[in-house]
Amino acid sequence: MLRILKTRLAQGHRTTRFPLELPVLPERYRGRPKIDGSKCPEGCKVCEDACPTEAISTSGGLSLDLGKCLFCTACVDSCPEGAIKYTTDYRLATSQREDLVLTDGDLKLAGRMRDNLFHILGRALRLREVCAGSCNACDLDTNVLNTVGWDLSRFGIQFVASPRHADGLLVTGPIPRNMHHALMETYEAVPKPKIVIALGACAISGGPFADSPEVNNGVDATLPVDLYIPGCPPHPLTILDGLLRFIGKMPRAALGP
Amino acid sequence: MSTQVQRRDWITMRQGECVDIASIPRIESDDFSDHLKVARSRGVRLAQLFGRRTPDGGVTLYAFVANDNEGTVEVCCSRLTPSDRPPLRYPSIAAHWPAAQAFEREIAEQYGVHPIGHPWLKPLRYHATDDGSPPPWGPFDRNKPIPGDYPFYRVGGEEVHEVAVGPVHAGVIEPGHFRFQCHGEEVLHLEIALGYQHRGAEPLLLHRNATRSAIVAETIAGDASIGHALAYCTALEALAGATVSIRAHAIRAIALELERLANHVGDLGALCNDVAFLPGASFLGRLRGEFLNLTLEICGNRFGRNLLRPGGVLFDIPTDLAGKLRKRLEGLQPEVLGVLDMMFDQSSVLARFEGAGVLSEEQAEEIGLVGPAARASGCMRDVRHDHPYGVFQFSHIPVALETTGDVYARAAVRWLEVRRSIEFLLELLGNKPAGRTFEPLGPLRPNSVAFGLSETWRGEAMHVAFTDDADKLAFVKVKDASIHNWFGLALALRGAAISDFPLCNKSFNLSYAGHDL
Numbered sequence: 001m002l003r004i005l006k007t008r009l010a011q012g013h014r015t016t017r018f019p020l021e022l023p024v025l026p027e028r029y030r031g032r033p034k035i036d037g038s039k040c041p042e043g044c045k046v047c048e049d050a051c052p053t054e055a056i057s058t059s060g061g062l063s064l065d066l067g068k069c070l071f072c073t074a075c076v077d078s079c080p081e082g083a084i085k086y087t088t089d090y091r092l093a094t095s096q097r098e099d100l101v102l103t104d105g106d107l108k109l110a111g112r113m114r115d116n117l118f119h120i121l122g123r124a125l126r127l128r129e130v131c132a133g134s135c136n137a138c139d140l141d142t143n144v145l146n147t148v149g150w151d152l153s154r155f156g157i158q159f160v161a162s163p164r165h166a167d168g169l170l171v172t173g174p175i176p177r178n179m180h181h182a183l184m185e186t187y188e189a190v191p192k193p194k195i196v197i198a199l200g201a202c203a204i205s206g207g208p209f210a211d212s213p214e215v216n217n218g219v220d221a222t223l224p225v226d227l228y229i230p231g232c233p234p235h236p237l238t239i240l241d242g243l244l245r246f247i248g249k250m251p252r253a254a255l256g257p
Numbered sequence: 258m259s260t261q262v263q264r265r266d267w268i269t270m271r272q273g274e275c276v277d278i279a280s281i282p283r284i285e286s287d288d289f290s291d292h293l294k295v296a297r298s299r300g301v302r303l304a305q306l307f308g309r310r311t312p313d314g315g316v317t318l319y320a321f322v323a324n325d326n327e328g329t330v331e332v333c334c335s336r337l338t339p340s341d342r343p344p345l346r347y348p349s350i351a352a353h354w355p356a357a358q359a360f361e362r363e364i365a366e367q368y369g370v371h372p373i374g375h376p377w378l379k380p381l382r383y384h385a386t387d388d389g390s391p392p393p394w395g396p397f398d399r400n401k402p403i404p405g406d407y408p409f410y411r412v413g414g415e416e417v418h419e420v421a422v423g424p425v426h427a428g429v430i431e432p433g434h435f436r437f438q439c440h441g442e443e444v445l446h447l448e449i450a451l452g453y454q455h456r457g458a459e460p461l462l463l464h465r466n467a468t469r470s471a472i473v474a475e476t477i478a479g480d481a482s483i484g485h486a487l488a489y490c491t492a493l494e495a496l497a498g499a500t501v502s503i504r505a506h507a508i509r510a511i512a513l514e515l516e517r518l519a520n521h522v523g524d525l526g527a528l529c530n531d532v533a534f535l536p537g538a539s540f541l542g543r544l545r546g547e548f549l550n551l552t553l554e555i556c557g558n559r560f561g562r563n564l565l566r567p568g569g570v571l572f573d574i575p576t577d578l579a580g581k582l583r584k585r586l587e588g589l590q591p592e593v594l595g596v597l598d599m600m601f602d603q604s605s606v607l608a609r610f611e612g613a614g615v616l617s618e619e620q621a622e623e624i625g626l627v628g629p630a631a632r633a634s635g636c637m638r639d640v641r642h643d644h645p646y647g648v649f650q651f652s653h654i655p656v657a658l659e660t661t662g663d664v665y666a667r668a669a670v671r672w673l674e675v676r677r678s679i680e681f682l683l684e685l686l687g688n689k690p691a692g693r694t695f696e697p698l699g700p701l702r703p704n705s706v707a708f709g710l711s712e713t714w715r716g717e718a719m720h721v722a723f724t725d726d727a728d729k730l731a732f733v734k735v736k737d738a739s740i741h742n743w744f745g746l747a748l749a750l751r752g753a754a755i756s757d758f759p760l761c762n763k764s765f766n767l768s769y770a771g772h773d774l
Contacts, residue, residue, distance in 0.1 A: 004536050007599045010592075011540050026550075028557040028572065052469035072563045073571060074468040086557070129429040133456050135479030135770050136431055137560045140523075143429045147542040161427035176773075178383050179432060179453045181402035182424045208472045214384065214457035232472075232562060233479070236546075 015151045019244060019254040023237065025088045030071045031235070032089040037062035037104055039083040050078035053201070053210060066092060066107075067100040067204040070232040091256055093229045093242025097220060100204070100228055109256065110227055112248035117193055117226075121167045124156040125247055127197070128166035128190065132183050133215060134173030137233040138200035142170065144236045152240070155249055163187075168195035168226070174202040174209040175216035187223055195226040197246075200233050207232060266292060267322075267331035272646040275495045275707035278723060281319070282333045289318065289335040290348040296322050296331070297354050302638070303625050304330060304710075305719050306350065306360035307734045308368050310387060314339045316368045318347070319734075321708065321721065325643040330708065337370060344390065349375040356625030359740050365392050379407070382773050383452035403434075403452055412438040412445050420755065424453045431769035439755055447750040447758075449743055454773035462489070462733040470730075471566050474720070478737050478771030479560060483509070483516045483552075484713025485720070485737070485771075486565035491646060491709025492722040493567040493730070496701040502692030505569035506647030507685055511582075512552060512561050512570075514678040517714040519548035521629075521671040521678075522593060524766050528668055529600060531760040532609040537600040544593050551582055569695035574686075583686040590679050597672050610665035614749035614761035617662055626745045628716020628738045629674065630765050633659045633666035640712035654681050662749075664757075667764040703728040713738060715768065737771030 016023065025031065045058040055068035056075055062083060064075075075084045093110040094100050100107075112118055131139050145152040146159065160166050163186045175183060187194070198219045201207035206217035219225055229242040244250040266282050284292045293303075301322040308316040315338040322331050337345040349372035350357040361372040362381040369390035372378065378393050383403040386392055411419070417440050424432035432453040438446040461473040474489035475482040487509055494501055526541025549559035556564035556572045564570055574582070600606055616626070621634035631638055639656045641649045657673035659666035701724045708721045716738025725731035746765045750758060 003599050003602060007540065007596060008536060010595065014543055026554045026557070028555070029553060030557040030563075050466075050468065052464075052466045052472055070472055070562075071558070072468055072472060077571075128425075130425060131429070131431045131454075133454050133770070134431070135476040135482075136768065137476070137479030137482070139429050139431065140480060141559065144546055146429075147546065148539045149543045149546055159429055163425075173454075174456060176453065176455050177399070178403050178455050178773075179424065182432065182453065186425050208469060208476050209456045209458070209461065212457040212461060214455055232476075233560065235559065 014148050016149060018237065018240065019251055022254060025090060025235070025237070027088065029088050029235070030073075030086040032087050032092055032107060033064055033069070033102065034085050034087050035062050035064055035102060035104065036083050039081040041081065046078045047075040047084060050074040053205070053208065061103060064102045065100060065205070066102055066230040067097060067228060068201060068207075068210070069230065070201055070208060090235050090237040091241050092231060092234065092238050093227060093245060095227060097204070097225070097228060100230055110242055110245040113195065113226060113246055117195065118248060120193060121195065122247055124158070125168070125243075126158050126160045126166045127168055127170045128163040128186060129159055129170045129172070130183055130186050132171055132173040132179040132203075133176040133209065134200060134202055138172035138202070141233050141236050142172070142199065142239060145240055150236060150240065155244060155247070157243055157247065163189035164191065166190050168197065170197040170199055171203050171219045172199050174206040174212070174218055175222070176214055177216065180216060180222070184222065196223050197227040197229065198225045199229045199239065200231060204228055204230055267296070267333050269329045269331050270708070271329055272491060272644050272708070272710055273495050275498070275702055275705045278704050278706050281706070284333055284335045286335045286337050286347040290350045290352070292333065293320055293322070293350050293357075294353050300326075301331065303354065303356040303360070304717070305721060305734065305736050306357055306364070307721075308364040308370060309723070309732055310368060311336070314388070316345055316364070316370055318364065319721070321719070323644070325638055328644050330644070330710070344369055344371050346371040346373050348373050351375050355623050356741070359744065380452065382455040384455055403450070407450065409436045409448050410438070410446060414440070416440055417445070433769050435758075437755055437758075442754040442756060444750045444753050444755050444758070447747045449747055451743070451769060451772050454770045456770070456774065458774045459733060459735055462735070463730055472562070475562055477735055477774065478739070478768040480520055481516065481713040481715055481718065481737070481768065481771065483512045483561040483565065484711045484718050485735070486561075487513060487711040488709035488718045488720040490565050490567045491711070492707050492720045492733070493698065493701070495707035495709070496705055496722055496724055496730075497567070497698040498702060499568060499696065499698050501569050501647070501696075502694065503648065503690040504692035505694045507689050508555070508570045508572070508574055508694065509565055510648045511574065511682060511685055512555065512564055513711070514682050515548050515552045516561060518675060518678050519545050519552070520714040521675050522548060524763065525597065525600065525668060525671055527763050528610070528664070528760065529606065531763050532606055534600065534603060534606050537596065537606070540596045544589065544596065547585075547589055551585060554578065554582060566695070568698045569693070571695060573694045574689065579686045579689055583683060586679060586682055586686070590683075593675060593679070597675065601669070601672065607665065609760065610668055611663060613664040613757050614753055614764060615661070615663045616745055616749045618660070620748055621662065621745065624744050624748070625741045627741050628712070629657075629670045630667055630742055630745055631716065632657055633670045634662035635660040640710045640717050644710050646710070648685065652681065652684065654678070664760055664764040701728045701730065715739065715766065716742060735774060737768055739767040739772040742767050743772060
């Protein structure tokens with residue numbers, strides 16, 4: 001008992017102050033890319049060819065689809081002009097699929113859920129997580145939010161065991177054909193009104209498994225999605241940032257553009 | 258003398274070597290099973306058994322057996338040629354060597370091959386055969402949800418009840434289905450049906466975009482990204498005859514051990530949670546993240562994505578970063594070990610760990626268990642020690658061994674490995690060799706085969722890669738430790754209390770995605 005107390009004292013208070021204080025991520029962390037199409041020489045498409053998931057398009061100006069992006073370095077390493085750079089900005093979640101397509105301008109980050117939903121779900125959000133073909137990384141970094149380091153429940157967000165107790169689903173993975181049925185049954189079991197969150201490149205676009213005959217290229221194909229959180233996997237901060245925007249609990253100072 | 262005769266029927270390989278496909282000794286299909294039986298009797302371990310479709314519609318079976326005492330892997334193959342009397346068949350190996358059971362089910366499911374005499378032939382991942390031919394258990398129906406109306410093994414009797422769990426579990430974890438046959442609390446039998454996570458990963462390892470293939474290798478099991486990427490890179494580098502600098506090898510080893518630390522620390526915390534020892538669960542849950550954050554410092558991703566590529570590593574660890582990592586590790590060392598000392602000092606924890614989910618050494622050997630679970634049952638095996646490659650050739654990590662085969666032993670092996678991995682990292686970070694970190698691979702050697710083995714935190718991962726006659730990668734076969742170990746979990750539950758299932762499951766912590774591919 002004394003030993004536990006001693007260890008407890010030594011461990012101290014470890015919960016992040018986010019979102020009241022904004023963390024600084026290591027310089028090598030690959031967050032939101034910044035692209036500058038004006039640097040592209042006429043007809044150059046080396047980044048497009050290098051990209052493993054066809055996330056980059058050079059026709060009609062440089063654009064990058066964060067829903068497909070695996071945040072690797074293939075484009076950055078291939079571009080001699082430095083037109084694509086990673087920043088350490090962890091804010092990536094959007095409300096619309098098309099908002100994930102990044103061009104020279106700012107990213108339109110996720111807003112609060114629709115008013116009629118907010119009226120019902122805004123004060124406390126209960127989520128049922130469904131792993132559908134994810135490699136487990138997205139799930140692990142979602143789970144991290146439940147540790148003392150993040151303490152997700154202080155925001156009124158909780159993961160529940162039964163879909164019948166949930167307000168919506170948080171889905172990871174490219175939805176293998178073998179998991180499709182279970183996902184649909186879980187969705188059906190959630191009482192209305194319900195929301196769906198697509199977390200990670202796989203759940204948004206199929207990610208590295210896109211176009212495999214065994215998967216469905218993400219949740220969009222079968223369920224209406226209310227929040228997209230891109231990344232491979234997204235950093236826990238990216239996930240928390242997205243969730244807080246969605247439930248309207250992000251302080252103005254942390255909202256950004 | 259007998260050794261001489263046997264060895265002529267196998268070709269001996271080591272990590273980093275590549276051989277002509279044609280040089281692999283070919284055994285008659287009727288004798289293949291007996292041939293493996295003889296090999297087993299001299300103490301080798303079945304590391305991998307798989308099939309590959311041949312252009313004439315037949316299938317070649319490849320057996321890779323590990324001789325852990327000599328640091329070698331021996332290989333032989335057998336051709337099943339189409340006849341006017343389908344289906345393709347051969348005498349089952351699992352009939353006398355249970356370690357082959359999942360591999361033979363995989364071969365049957367992929368190609369419709371019948372292993373005659375297999376003790377329990379059933380689907381492994383629920384997908385169609387490559388040519389649409391029916392697998393031995395009957396035609397595949399895509400429209401039936403899995404496990405559907407699959408006839409699970411049932412125990413009869415008035416007081417026997419059945420418990421079905423999954424695919425969607427209570428926690429934030431991967432999907433799988435568990436079917437228990439119970440008498441009161443006692444589990445008489447547990448059957449595990451997987452396949453929900455099947456994404457068709459292996460064909461994507463041959464993607465025209467090399468970055469895509471490397472990322473698929475990293476996402477076979479996302480919590481073992483480094484381990485799988487290492488096995489994949491080792492196989493491809495062997496095919497290219499490439500030499501990776503010792504510096505790159507050192508960075509790979511650092512990432513591999515950080516991955517082990519994060520997962521072991523996380524698992525120990527989760528084990529605390531499963532026995533309601535919340536201080537341990539809460540401290541270790543947070544500390545797990547500290548190790549992921551060290552990997553983030555190295556390569557910009559908490560899971561080590563984009564660090565390993567065939568030809569080396571994409572991120573260097575310059576001296577100042579090495580110093581920073583070392584300093585943080587030195588701070589974490591007493592913190593983590595202090596919490597673990599506290600945990601293993603609690604009688605309430607030990608009382609729940611000891612004697613739960615016992616797997617004997619004999620059982621472990623029989624089913625070919627690997628990783629910490631095998632070492633907890635007294636099986637001395639660790640790729641870093643038995644098949645050393647890269648820096649593990651020069652700096653050795655002692656193998657952590659326990660003998661009781663229970664949850665306690667599986668936890669204690671992790672405890673020891675946490676201790677040793679931190680010591681290893683502190684040494685390596687203080688003394689990193691020079692050299693270029695990345696050299697693009699040259700052309701691959703045509704018509705060749707090579708493999709890569711790595712000790713992921715969960716156990717042995719193996720990638721076997723084949724080239725065609727145009728020096729292109731033509732076939733890659735992946736094995737995650739989980740394919741060996743899921744059966745171990747089922748056995749460990751026999752006679753246990755069903756309320757101990759979460760605890761036993763966590764003590765193995767196997768990959769669903771790595772199994773389902």
